[in-house]
Amino acid sequence: MSVLQTPKPAWKTDDLELFEDEVGKFFTRELAPHVEKWRDAGKVERWAWEKAGEAGLLCMSMPEEYGGAGGNFAHEQIFIEQQSQAGVEGFGAALHNCIVAPYILHYGTEEQKKRWLPKMATGELVGAIAMTEPGTGSDLQAVRTTAIKQGNQYVMNGSKTFITNGQTANLIIVVSKTDPGEGAKGVSLMVVETDEVDGFERGRNLKKLGNKAQDTSELFFNDVKIPTENLLGTDEGQGFFQLMEQLPQERHQIAVGAMAQIERALQLTIDYVKEREAFGRPILKFQNTQFVLAECKAKATMARVFVDSCTQQLIDGTLDAATASMSKMLLTDLCGEIVDKCLQLFGGYGYMDEYPISRLYADCRVERIYGGTNEIMKLLIARTL
Numbered sequence: 233m234s235v236l237q238t239p240k241p242a243w244k245t246d247d248l249e250l251f252e253d254e255v256g257k258f259f260t261r262e263l264a265p266h267v268e269k270w271r272d273a274g275k276v277e278r279w280a281w282e283k284a285g286e287a288g289l290l291c292m293s294m295p296e297e298y299g300g301a302g303g304n305f306a307h308e309q310i311f312i313e314q315q316s317q318a319g320v321e322g323f324g325a326a327l328h329n330c331i332v333a334p335y336i337l338h339y340g341t342e343e344q345k346k347r348w349l350p351k352m353a354t355g356e357l358v359g360a361i362a363m364t365e366p367g368t369g370s371d372l373q374a375v376r377t378t379a380i381k382q383g384n385q386y387v388m389n390g391s392k393t394f395i396t397n398g399q400t401a402n403l404i405i406v407v408s409k410t411d412p413g414e415g416a417k418g419v420s421l422m423v424v425e426t427d428e429v430d431g432f433e434r435g436r437n438l439k440k441l442g443n444k445a446q447d448t449s450e451l452f453f454n455d456v457k458i459p460t461e462n463l464l465g466t467d468e469g470q471g472f473f474q475l476m477e478q479l480p481q482e483r484h485q486i487a488v489g490a491m492a493q494i495e496r497a498l499q500l501t502i503d504y505v506k507e508r509e510a511f512g513r514p515i516l517k518f519q520n521t522q523f524v525l526a527e528c529k530a531k532a533t534m535a536r537v538f539v540d541s542c543t544q545q546l547i548d549g550t551l552d553a554a555t556a557s558m559s560k561m562l563l564t565d566l567c568g569e570i571v572d573k574c575l576q577l578f579g580g581y582g583y584m585d586e587y588p589i590s591r592l593y594a595d596c597r598v599e600r601i602y603g604g605t606n607e608i609m610k611l612l613i614a615r616t617l
């Protein structure tokens with residue numbers, strides 16, 4: 233039950249509401265009890281992926297013929313919302329489901345789809361996408377990792393950093409230059425099956441401000457030999473265009489995550505200010521508390537309607553890159569603003585790690601940075617002016 237009273241979007245069918253209930257139970261019963269342990273370890277245990285696969289929650293929007301559930305982005309959105317609601321941080325399944333699997337579905341050959349997607353649906357393969365390098369993030373054309381064709385294989389050299397699921401993933405889409413002399417036209421997506429190759433090394437599981445249970449890592453490729461059939465699709469030089477085409481969904485799913493955090497922050501805070509007393513009355517009775525939360529709720533309501541509208545466009549195949557950039561930028565900015573205001577209403581407790589609001593504060597900060605920074609979003613929106 234959301235703290236907001238927005239109309240139910242048309243895409244949210246009765247079946248999806250039942251599904252929502254099931255997903256919520258899965259996160260609360262199966263994964264939430266393990267979050268503290270995963271935060272300490274800096275990663276989610278491998279069995280969680282297989283458990284999600286058994287529950288039919290991996291590759292939900294992939295066609296059934298490739299092991300998926302034949303759903304659409306609505307299923308993915310519900311998954312993201314319920315994960316956030318249950319406080320299951322660190323489990324990078326949204327990236328696996330909404331980013332990595334769609335690349336294979338949209339650009340993979342029939343053989344590649346049959347080879348990888350069913351194993352991603354069971355959790356046997358865990359996906360990651362490796363674009364960012366120590367020397368380049370926003371400027372993707374400048375990647376220096378190379379994959380040079382030698383006979384019937386590619387030889388990959390380079391390093392990546394900040395890679396989500398980096399310690400766990402065994403199917404990594406690596407953005408590489410097959411023609412280092414070219415810019416965008418030299419970029420190809422190579423699928424590295426890490427269990428099958430030599431020369432691949434995982435570096436540090438990076439210590440971060442938030443998302444403590446997420447294994448964001450460095451990756452190294454030293455003369456890694458990759459069969460030519462692991463080039464995603466059939467032609468070299470398509471990588472940059474493939475990346476650009478998939479950006480609307482990638483960006484909007486970050487917005488969906490931010491929206492879920494906004495709703496959780498509001499709910500936690502409303503509950504808290506009703507209980508906590510100062511000067512002999514609940515702090516909700518102070519006009520400042522009411523005004524702050526009224527403003528937050530009004531902005532969140534507007535945001536929810538926009539998010540659900542973008543989701544409808546995504547399902548209909550009409551969500552363009554600029555609108556998805558607006559969704560990512562606005563929602564992640566708003567999430568930072570609302571979570572900060574909510575934390576203030578918790579007083580000192582809001583700064584304590586054991587209070588979920590403090591974790592939300594730390595966790596949501598990165599959303600303005602990854603998936604393309606919010607400055608890059610402005611560049612993309614500005615092109616439509």
Ligand SMILES: Cc1cc2nc3c(=O)[nH]c(=O)nc-3n(C[C@H](O)[C@H](O)[C@H](O)COP(=O)(O)OP(=O)(O)OC[C@H]3O[C@@H](n4cnc5c(N)ncnc54)[C@H](O)[C@@H]3O)c2cc1C
Binds near residue numbers: 361
């Ligand atoms: C927790 C976490 C998880 C991540 N997961 C992944 C992942 O799974 N896979 C992956 O490939 N990457 C991942 N990233 C990397 C992320 O996408 C990059 O950090 C991001 O794209 C920014 O790149 P950068 O860090 O190199 O910053 P830079 O590109 O160096 O940018 C630094 C600053 O300059 C600004 N800037 C850059 N260019 C312009 C411009 N043209 N105009 C105006 N301002 C500009 C940026 O907005 C930013 O404020 C992750 C990062 C984090 C922190």
